[in-house]
Amino acid sequence: MDLVETLPASWYSQPDVYERERATVFRSAWIHVxxxxxxxxxxxxxxxxLAGFPLFVRRLADGSLSAFHNVCPHRAGPLVWEGCGHSANLTCRYHGWAFTATGDLLSARDFGAEVPQGIALTxxxxxxWRxxxxxxxxxxxxxxxxxxxxFPDALVDVPLEGYRFVRRTVRRVACNWKTYADNFLEGYHVPTVHPSMSRDADAMQYVVHQGDDPRWNIHTMPPRGETYFSVFGWFWPCFAFNVVPGGFAVERWLPRGPHEIDVIFxxxxxxxxxxxxxIFTASEEVADEDARVSAFVQRNLESGAYDTGLLSPKWEPALAAFHKMVRYAVSATS
Ligand code: FES
Ligand SMILES: [Fe+2]
Known part of the structure; x- marks a missing residue:
């Protein structure tokens, strides 16, 4: 059997690889925000x-959503500060240029000359979606x-519309976004990294179901006793979910540079x-364990003591598919 090699360790830290990923992965994908x-x-x-592209999403008067790069066309000031908030008008925080709700320049405060037509937010x-x-x-x-x-078929039985957003956690993890993705894409580590999860579930029966489309997969793990049947899912490049009794946990890991991510649950x-x-406590414990091992793996990938490894054909075929997509994206011209 031909074994598949991992991506080279350098791809998990090199700034030029990250720059290509920004252009060919994060710029072209739909990302949950x-x-x-x-x-x-x-x-x-x-x-x-979004991987170094600051943006904002805003509700319009007609109920629809708008989104723009949070970058003013004058001198790159922000239209809104970070976080969630309310802004009745779109006015740049730097020098006060005002924009219509659809992003066209309305007025350039005290500019001292006529401003050319066509200046707008990007x-x-x-x-x-649901x-x-x-x-x-x-x-x-x-x-x-x-x-x-x-992919939506996999969630057709999950009554998302009946659920309410309850809480969010954010972890800054010192690893590349692919280090965390690699970890999500296999159940091989569950018995070793997640002792309490493996007490409640039969980790040896963890299965990653991969169909024809390598951009997503569904993971299942049966319970040992009275607990619930675990269902997880992933969509390229960094969207994941976990179906729990009476609820749903959504997870995304967004790059904060080549060596850091925010893991948002x-x-x-x-x-x-x-x-x-x-359910929340158990999930957060698992998230801490994943963050801990991912950060350690990242240090090791950057140590110079490792270049490539071999993927388990039994447990890690989803990583092989993921690495293939990354190779394709990084070598694509943007
Ligand atoms: S940068 Fe926006 S008004 Fe100057
Ligand atoms: Fe894990």
């Missing part, structure tokens, strides 16, 4: 830094529902869900 429920009223906004594709807000920086990427392919539950604190 938040929830409809965070943008209830016209003027409500949320911000995100728009970003945005759409809400209450989850996604953005895409590349205008040529197909609409989200088309881009998702068969959002927990959604039905109003009548039970044991939500226990």
């Amino acid at each position: 938040g929830f409809d429920s965070e943008l209830e009223s016209p003027g409500d906004y949320l911000t995100e830094d 728009s970003v594709q945005v759409v809400s 209450g989850l807000v996604f953005v895409c920086l590349d205008p040529s990427t197909p609409p989200l529902v088309e881009w998702l392919g068969g 959002d927990y959604l539950f039905a109003d009548d869900a039970v044991d939500t604190d226990a």
Whole structure:
């Protein structure tokens, strides 16, 4: 059997690889950035830094969503500060240029000359799908529902619309986004890294179901006793979820440079869900364990003591598919 090699260690830290990934992975993909429920009223906004592209999503008066790079065309000032908030008008925080809700320049405060026509904010594709807000920086990427392919079928039985956003945790983890993705894409480490999870579930029966589309997969793990059947899922490049009783945990890991990510967990539950604190605590424990091992692996990848390894054909075929996509994206011309 031909064994598959991992990506070279240097790809997990080299700035030029990261720059190519920004252009060919994060610029072209649809990325989950938040929830409809965070943008209830016209003027409500949320911000995100998408692999070094600061952007914001804002609710318009007609109820639709708009999204723009958070970069003023004058001298690159911000339109909104970081975080969630409300902004009745779109006015640059630096020198006060004002823009229409659709991003066209309305007035250039005390500029001292006529401003040429056509100056506007750079728009970003945005759409809400089942209450989850996604953005895409590349205008040529197909609409989200088309881009998702068969993935929505995997969530058809999950009553997302009946769930409410309950809490969010954010972890800054000192690893490359691919180090964390690699870890998510296999159940090989579950018995060794997650002792309490493996007490409740049969980790030896962890299966990653990979269909024809290498951009997504579904993971299942049966319980040992009275606990629930675990279902996880992943979509390229950094969206993941976990179906839990009465709820849903959404996870995304966004690069903060070549060596760091923010791992953002959002927990959604039905109003009548039970044991939500226990589910939350168990999930956070697993997240801490994944963060710990990922950060250590990152240090080792950067140590000079490792170049490539061999992937288990039994446990790690999803990594082989992921690495193939990364190789393709990094070698593509942007
Ligand atoms: S940078 Fe926006 S008004 Fe100057
Ligand atoms: Fe894990």
